[in-house]
Amino acid sequence: MDKQLNGAQIVLQSLQDHGVEHIFGYPGGAVLPIYDEIFQQESIEHILVRHEQGATHAAEGYARSTGKCGVVLVTSGPGATNAVTGLTDALMDSIPMVCITGQVPTHLIGGDAFQEADTVGITRPCTKHNYLVKDINDLARIMHEAFQVATTGRPGPVVVDIPKDIQFALGPYMKPKAVKHKSYQPQLKGDMAAIKQAVELIANAKKPIFYTGGGIINSGPQASQLLREFVKLTGFPITSTLMGLGSYPSADKQWLGMLGMHGTYEANWAMHDCDVMINIGARFDDRITGTLDKFAPNSKKIHVDIDPSSINKNVMVDVAIVGDCAHVLEDMLRVYKSDAVTPDKKALASWWEEIEGWRDRKCLAYKKDAKAIKPQYAVERLYELTKDADTYITTEVGQHQMWAAQYYRFEDPNRWMTSGGLGTMGYGIPAAVGVQVAHPKSLVIDIAGEASVQMTMQEISTAVQYRLPIKIFILNNEYMGMVRQWQELLHGGRYSSSYSEALPDFVKLAEAYGATGIRAETAAELDDAIKRMIDTPGPVIFDCIVTKDENCFPMIPSGAAHNEMLLADSEGLDIEVSDAGKALV
Amino acid sequence: MSAENQIERHTLSVLVDNEAGVLARVIGLFSGRGYNIDSLTVAEVDDQEHMSRITIVTLGTPPMIEQIKAQLGRLVPVHRVVDLTVECESVERELALVKVAGKGDARVEALRMSEAFRARVVDATPDSFVFEITGNTEKIDAFIGLMKPLGLREVSRTGAAAISRGPEAM
Ligand SMILES: Cc1ncc(C[n+]2csc(CCOP(=O)(O)OP(=O)(O)O)c2C)c(N)n1
Ligand SMILES: [Mg+2]
Numbered sequence: 043m044d045k046q047l048n049g050a051q052i053v054l055q056s057l058q059d060h061g062v063e064h065i066f067g068y069p070g071g072a073v074l075p076i077y078d079e080i081f082q083q084e085s086i087e088h089i090l091v092r093h094e095q096g097a098t099h100a101a102e103g104y105a106r107s108t109g110k111c112g113v114v115l116v117t118s119g120p121g122a123t124n125a126v127t128g129l130t131d132a133l134m135d136s137i138p139m140v141c142i143t144g145q146v147p148t149h150l151i152g153g154d155a156f157q158e159a160d161t162v163g164i165t166r167p168c169t170k171h172n173y174l175v176k177d178i179n180d181l182a183r184i185m186h187e188a189f190q191v192a193t194t195g196r197p198g199p200v201v202v203d204i205p206k207d208i209q210f211a212l213g214p215y216m217k218p219k220a221v222k223h224k225s226y227q228p229q230l231k232g233d234m235a236a237i238k239q240a241v242e243l244i245a246n247a248k249k250p251i252f253y254t255g256g257g258i259i260n261s262g263p264q265a266s267q268l269l270r271e272f273v274k275l276t277g278f279p280i281t282s283t284l285m286g287l288g289s290y291p292s293a294d295k296q297w298l299g300m301l302g303m304h305g306t307y308e309a310n311w312a313m314h315d316c317d318v319m320i321n322i323g324a325r326f327d328d329r330i331t332g333t334l335d336k337f338a339p340n341s342k343k344i345h346v347d348i349d350p351s352s353i354n355k356n357v358m359v360d361v362a363i364v365g366d367c368a369h370v371l372e373d374m375l376r377v378y379k380s381d382a383v384t385p386d387k388k389a390l391a392s393w394w395e396e397i398e399g400w401r402d403r404k405c406l407a408y409k410k411d412a413k414a415i416k417p418q419y420a421v422e423r424l425y426e427l428t429k430d431a432d433t434y435i436t437t438e439v440g441q442h443q444m445w446a447a448q449y450y451r452f453e454d455p456n457r458w459m460t461s462g463g464l465g466t467m468g469y470g471i472p473a474a475v476g477v478q479v480a481h482p483k484s485l486v487i488d489i490a491g492e493a494s495v496q497m498t499m500q501e502i503s504t505a506v507q508y509r510l511p512i513k514i515f516i517l518n519n520e521y522m523g524m525v526r527q528w529q530e531l532l533h534g535g536r537y538s539s540s541y542s543e544a545l546p547d548f549v550k551l552a553e554a555y556g557a558t559g560i561r562a563e564t565a566a567e568l569d570d571a572i573k574r575m576i577d578t579p580g581p582v583i584f585d586c587i588v589t590k591d592e593n594c595f596p597m598i599p600s601g602a603a604h605n606e607m608l609l610a611d612s613e614g615l616d617i618e619v620s621d622a623g624k625a626l627v
Numbered sequence: 628m629s630a631e632n633q634i635e636r637h638t639l640s641v642l643v644d645n646e647a648g649v650l651a652r653v654i655g656l657f658s659g660r661g662y663n664i665d666s667l668t669v670a671e672v673d674d675q676e677h678m679s680r681i682t683i684v685t686l687g688t689p690p691m692i693e694q695i696k697a698q699l700g701r702l703v704p705v706h707r708v709v710d711l712t713v714e715c716e717s718v719e720r721e722l723a724l725v726k727v728a729g730k731g732d733a734r735v736e737a738l739r740m741s742e743a744f745r746a747r748v749v750d751a752t753p754d755s756f757v758f759e760i761t762g763n764t765e766k767i768d769a770f771i772g773l774m775k776p777l778g779l780r781e782v783s784r785t786g787a788a789a790i791s792r793g794p795e796a797m
Pocket of ligand 2: 440491492493517518519520521522523
């Protein structure tokens with residue numbers, strides 16, 4: 043006979059059995075039995091956030107920087123609805139997360155009880171899967187399944203909604219076994235015939251490019267290693283999406299930088315002109331492709347993705363390989379080596395010559411300012427002064443996020459946490475909290491915007507409480523800069539509601555929270571101020587006053603193609619954006 | 628128009644765990660991603676394994692149908708998805724209950740037509756019939772069309788149930 047535990051104990055026991063060390067949460071009536079169990083044990087540390095959205099982003103930061111599953115615990119009703127943004131964010135960016143929500147007792151469900159919400163109904167479209175536990179006998183199995191579903195295949199968030207009576211009820215507990223789920227069995231190994239076909243395309247490529255994404259990071263460090271080996275072996279150029287930064291070292295000369303809407307000139311032109319595109323773990327997102335009918339028009343496309351629904355969703359490909367990036371890369375490498383493939387050296391040399399021509403355009407160059415701090419300069423200096431430390435970067439959403447992606451340089455995976463798919467302002471501070479919990483000794487910096495940080499600023503209090511020395515580096519341009527930029531380009535410079543009016547004094551705000559505030563207003567004082575930030579043992583809010591009207595370039599305007607990029611020194615800004623383009627986001 | 632963007636009608640058969648919310652997942656997927664549902668039929672088909680079979684008739688271009696299949700396959704409780712329109716020979720049946728009210732010649736004509744269509748009378752009053760008819764969707768459409776001028780009052784249809792021909796199971 044299995045051991046009998048109550049529901050709350052089953053939850054805690056299963057968390058322990060899945061190796062959970064930290065959970066991010068916020069209490070309330072419908073989860074009190076679970077909180078009571080947390081109180082009575084020591085192996086799992088609970089991090090009390092200040093808003094349930096913060097718990098979800100913290101869990102995302104924790105997951106993305108460790109490769110482990112992030113765990114969230116919130117109460118019913120408003121606790122669950124507050125978690126919806128982070129669940130959606132995790133779904134879009136394929137982040138493994140288990141979110142436990144309290145629910146009103148079973149017999150009250152459906153009666154509009156106090157703090158009742160149809161949590162499984164609300165979260166059905168924003169989770170990979172969800173469960174309402176109606177029988178204590180199912181709880182242990184569901185907890186184990188939740189971890190399996192969240193962490194395997196294409197990772198994602200899973201909600202387990204547990205009514206309060208179930209948390210008190212007695213039931214059996216059995217250990218997680220390698221139970222084979224009846225219907226859920228993601229495919230890890232790629233089809234060998236397709237892999238051989240891919241290698242043949244690669245072998246005959248004249249203008250190849252690797253286009254990689256977050257799938258490499260999700261697959262684990264081994265995928266990055268294999269990718270590096272393969273890229274080196276072929277001598278091909280490589281670019282990556284926002285989500286994939288760090289899977290290939292940016293210091294390497296085969297690295298072209300990020301591609302897409304704010305990607306580099308060389309990466310986007312190489313994508314446009316390539317004859318063989320090797321997409322590994324990316325999903326042809328609209329930020330990447332630009333207008334589809336002009337996307338890499340003369341290319342054969344290989345697509346490796348663990349999610350079969352990503353294949354041919356936006357872009358039709360020539361060779362589709364469903365499988366885990368590391369597994370497929372391993373097989374590809376093996377075939378490549380055993381076929382003794384030698385790339386067409388001559389073709390490759392002239393391809394690189396073309397690429398160097400684009401690189402010479404120096405698309406990330408910007409006009410320096412002797413006195414004021416340019417936002418690009420601020421990120422460059424931040425990079426120079428932190429690159430030798432054990433650094434993790436999170437961001438908010440906006441221009442600063444793109445400047446961080448362009449000017450901060452990543453050599454390793456799991457060092458870069460950003461909200462890509464959903465573009466959630468307010469992601470950065472709680473994500474930094476989560477990263478710092480996982481890496482207490484590391485330097486964790488949120489490259490932020492003054493508007494975004496105000497969405498989840500309260501999490502600085504969490505950082506103070508748990509002595510998490512996160513650094514919030516605000517590129518304060520007094521605008522919702524990215525909105526202002528689009529208004530400048532597309533709406534005649536009518537800056538409707540995009541000025542950051544009535545800003546708090548961030549230095550005083552930091553002090554009010556018990557953190558340290560630092561401000562830099564001139565280029566001359568920037569380095570010293572950054573050094574002070576790094577040397578401060580506790581959390582810091584750094585108010586970096588930057589030039590206000592800077593635009594983020596390069597840029598592919600909506601509705602345009604990769605070879606129609608705007609550069610900082612493009613003549614004026616009177617670009618033609620089609621009406622169809624204007625309607626895009 | 629190329630075959631790529633020709634709208635086609637496909638019948639998908641989806642084997643799922645019969646658990647709470649599974650139908651909501653399937654329907655939510657269709658509405659959330661803007662796919663069409665022409666008809667949808669669901670019932671438990673294996674009470675030992677608690678499996679249900681959902682038959683969905685949908686409209687879309689071939690790439691859209693492929694995408695629908697892949698999205699359905701991604702749902703955790705979904706065991707299998709088969710496109711009965713392209714992957715095998717199949718039979719498709721729908722049941723309809725058709726109420727027709729009328730007197731005199733119209734009533735006689737309705738009854739005569741029902742015999743031609745092998746519909747059954749399952750309810751009769753001096754001035755109405757309820758016919759039960761099974762067949763493929765076109766046959767039922769045709770029958771209902773014929774009943775319109777003969778006093779058609781209301782229709783209840785099940786939507787299509789479909790299965791592959793031959794000895795193989797999905
Ligand atoms: C929650 C949320 N609301 C609205 C938006 C739309 N949005 C995208 S960027 C942006 C402005 C961000 O301003 P700030 O944080 O100051 O960053 P900046 O662009 O100035 O660097 C807005 C409002 C969003 N991405 N997320
Ligand atoms: Mg700003």
